[in-house]
Amino acid sequence: MNSDIEIAGDPLALPHLMPSAPAHPATVAGFAGLARTIAADRSHWEPLVRYDPATRWYHRLRTGPGYEVWLLSWLPGQGSGRHDHGPSSGVFTVLEGELTERADGMGRTLRPGGLRVFAPGYVHEVVNDGLLPVVSLHIYFPGLTEMPMRPPRPGTEVAGVAACAAAPVAPPAG
Numbered sequence: 001m002n003s004d005i006e007i008a009g010d011p012l013a014l015p016h017l018m019p020s021a022p023a024h025p026a027t028v029a030g031f032a033g034l035a036r037t038i039a040a041d042r043s044h045w046e047p048l049v050r051y052d053p054a055t056r057w058y059h060r061l062r063t064g065p066g067y068e069v070w071l072l073s074w075l076p077g078q079g080s081g082r083h084d085h086g087p088s089s090g091v092f093t094v095l096e097g098e099l100t101e102r103a104d105g106m107g108r109t110l111r112p113g114g115l116r117v118f119a120p121g122y123v124h125e126v127v128n129d130g131l132l133p134v135v136s137l138h139i140y141f142p143g144l145t146e147m148p149m150r151p152p153r154p155g156t157e158v159a160g161v162a163a164c165a166a167a168p169v170a171p172p173a174g
């Protein structure tokens with residue numbers, strides 16, 4: 001008896017037999033895939049990028065049912081301050097340059113191709129402590145409605161963060 005694969009052949013070679021991708025993600029893996037898809041399409045985001053010497057620049061790139069996609073730029077020294085994301089989960093990635101994320105007393109360098117995923121309650125700060133501008137992509141689900149600032153951890157203050165910690169809560173932080 002033939003299996004379905006023997007009858008149909010290699011499904012990856014027959015794209016019309018593959019289930020169509022959902023219009024909107026509904027899982028963490030789906031949001032990660034959306035972030036990677038947008039990141040790979042440089043013409044989709046690069047012409048939109050601006051830099052603001054006064055504060056991090058941000059632009060809502062897309063919305064969907066229950067989620068928002070934001071494009072951010074970070075000049076050297078610009079940072080988010082230490083914060084959480086209220087009830088939102090998120091996925092973010094660097095599109096250009098390098099960011100430093102500090103969470104749980106540890107620091108990590110975020111580069112293009114890497115992806116960070118967080119759940120509600122996750123506390124971190126993100127800063128461009130390099131010498132070049134940075135562009136990043138952030139997806140929040142549900143959309144970010146609050147971004148409570150948290151006091152800095154003792155001994156972890158970084159350049160540029162103190163000034164941004166007093167910024168309004170509305171823009172996404174990273």
Ligand SMILES: [Fe+2]
Nearest residue numbers: 085124173174
């Ligand atoms: Fe954040």
